[in-house]
């Protein structure tokens with residue numbers, strides 16, 4: 256406070272010395288600054304007193320006037336929130352600029368939000384970075400709760416990401432997985448950045464599933480992958496425009512303009528793909544675009560989609576899948592390379608089910624229970640969305656005996672709950688066996704384990720994620736033996752963002768392990 260006082264006095268006199276001719280003026284200026292500060296703090300304190308709520312607001316750090324706790328935030332938000340919960344308890348409040356944020360670190364309180372009062376908490380605090388080209392207004396992930404949201408989500412889950420749709424588009428996915436095996440085989444004996452390799456395959460799989468495209472050149476795919484990664488990064492970046500909306504028109508960090516360019520770039524691609532499809536009238540395609548166009552052809556106002564919704568859904572799925580799936584596979588491979596005994600047991604399981612004369616196929620996955628346990632354990636320790644996607648309350652409510660004001664932004668710290676020593680035995684060690692002993696589904700029924708969220712806003716792509724992560728991981732460890740380039744175990748440092756990635760990308764060296772060399776061609 257002394258130094259702030261000194262700085263302000265300096266500004267009042269030295270900074271504008273033309274207004275301070277004599278020593279007495281220094282004292283006057285100092286008194287003036289002190290008076291302004293006193294009025295400011297008194298008004299702030301009085302406003303707080305007047306707005307005291309009953310029941311009270313959750314506890315939390317005090318923060319500074321206007322900025323709240325913004326200056327104290329640490330970049331690794333998920334672990335910082337856990338630290339704060341040690342002081343303030345399982346539910347606490349943070350003021351970030353004009354935004355009231357509520358952080359939940361306990362399953363019973365998460366249940367109140369995501370299940371018991373989910374109608375109130377099923378909205379999103381739409382980031383300014385997504386309100387571009389209507390994207391954030393009409394897509395599933397950012398659309399506000401209501402009949403239009405339910406219609407679109409139902410469509411996405413029932414028509415596009417259903418078991419039948421996924422089975423129909425399997426041949427498209429398989430084609431890209433075979434190409435990945437061939438590409439990796441070409442790199443036998445040299446170091447491969449596994450995350451990048453899988454990410455490129457995932458983009459191809461997503462494009463194939465969405466509009467059947469396989470003709471994109473690899474440079475175009477790399478560009479597309481880069482743009483998706485950048486868009487996800489921008490959406491997850493703290494933006495002054497979101498925190499202090501008065502600055503939104505100035506787009507101080509350029510986040511909105513960068514996001515706009517990327518969204519419009521994707522919309523341009525989608526428009527040309529749709530135009531081409533309508534022109535050729537290719538009814539035989541089994542991709543998602545065809546499903547959407549068929550729906551529109553058959554549908555009435557209730558079921559058909561607007562042009563903008565078609566584009567927003569395509570982008571939703573590209574964003575939903577292309578970062579989450581490869582990141583999960585990279586974390587799983589990291590843990591397997593850190594635990595050779597677990598890797599060995601997994602390879603034995605796949606050899607028994609698939610044999611060494613075949614490549615792993617979708618139909619083998621239901622029999623690979625140890626693989627499933629490994630993926631579940633990976634998502635327990637390394638959930639790609641550690642704080643889920645923030646929810647927003649549409650009205651004031653009471654949670655766990657505290658008032659949650661209307662329009663609060665709610666973070667559910669799945670990462671902290673899934674590492675809580677009171678809920679998990681030896682929580683920091685990688686032990687897939689725990690998922691063989693106890694039944695935990697991805698549907699978020701038991702709030703102790705929610706890597707895909709829970710309730711009405713939970714992930715819409717679980718079925719696809721399960722299939723893709725399972726197939727990619729099984730193919731990688733069954734087709735190749737992986738060695739580390741050095742002596743050191745791969746590290747597990749995290750980098751927080753919209754997706755929780757590895758700080759240091761995983762590198763490993765592949766060697767072919769299947770007897771028939773034709774399987775690699």
Ligand code: HEM
Nearest residue numbers: 396572575576579640643644707708712713714715716720
């Ligand atoms: C390992 C892979 C994935 C993980 C761990 C994951 C996790 C999540 C999480 C935690 C949420 C937020 C839930 C909430 O706010 O409560 C979410 C939302 C969403 N995910 Fe996923 N996801 C994955 C893959 C996918 C895929 C492949 C797609 C689509 C192709 C997808 C589409 C979506 C959509 C559309 C939403 C928004 C749902 C809504 O707001 O109603 N996700 N995901």
